[in-house]
Amino acid sequence: MRFAITKTVIPPSPPKAKSWDDWITQALHWVVLVPLLLAAAVPVAALMLVSMGAYLVYDFIKSLLQPQTNLSNVTQAPAPENVELLSSLSVRLQWQPFPLEEKATPEFVNWWNEIFSDLEQYDDLMEIGQLLTTPEIPGLYGQLIGYLCYKWKDSGVFLQLFEATNSPAGPAGTSWLVYLDLKTLQWQRMVETGACILDVTPDEPGMLLGWLADGTEVRLHLASLQPGAENPAPEEQ
Structure with a gap:
């Protein structure tokens, strides 16, 4: 399968400069809020101390009355389960949890944490795993x-791979958009996506949406080409 991929990069909007009216309004808010906060702090602190003391007494009495637990009988937390990505007649794809801190190189771990620490709003996309394929x-x-x-x-499926670059000069990691043909089980790298997290856009078929740590939005527009056409290099806009 041949594809034409158009890459659109949308820089983050610059922060709006504050006017003198904004600064004055903010200062007035603090003038009003600070006395109110100080007045409320004393009773709240007293209530917290009373609650903490009551909890400590309750916990102490509970520990005296509760029988000792045999540690050998404590049930271990179940291991994380694999996530089913795709199951077809030709192949099964699974996402397996990967202990990044334990198995990856320190350089790659630092790259991952530094690049993606500012993307907290995309926590559901931030986990990295290991791909299992059957066969x-x-x-x-x-x-x-x-x-x-x-x-x-x-005909196929797009995945995003992450890998260490082992480059002392450049970034310690990068990512690639790859395509797997479900009929032949052959795969190819389509475009390097670097420090970008990609996600699908249900409302816009044929487009993948990604974000960089600085808020830059990356859009990949996918289009299949006619058989026999060459696979062009990704275009940037």
Whole structure:
């Protein structure tokens, strides 16, 4: 399958400069709020101390009355389960939790934390996992991936891979948008997406939406080409 990929980068909006009226209004708010906060702080602090004391007494009495727990009988927390990404007649794709801090290189861990620490609003996309494929697909099985799994019609699926660059000069990590053909189980790297988290856009088929740590929005417009056409380099706008 051949694709034309158009990349659109939308910089974050610059912060609006405050006028003198804004500064005066903000100062007046603080003049009114500070005395109110100080007046409310004393009874709130007293109530917290009383509540804390009552809880400590309750906890102490409870520990005396409760029988000792046998630590050997404590049930261990269940291991995180794999996430089913895709199941078809030809292949099964699963997202397996990956202990990044334990198994990745310190350089890659630092890159991940530094780049994505400011994207807290996308916490549901921020987990990194390991791709399991059945059958095992050479070069793809065991790769680090995000949650992106965008099925393209009935022919293939797009995934986002994360990997260490092992480059002492540049960033310690990067990411790629890759395409897996569900019929041949052949895969290819389509475009490097760097420090970007990609997600699907249900309202706009054929477009993937991503964000950089500084708030920059990245849009990837996907379009399939006719058989025999060359796969062009991604265009940027």
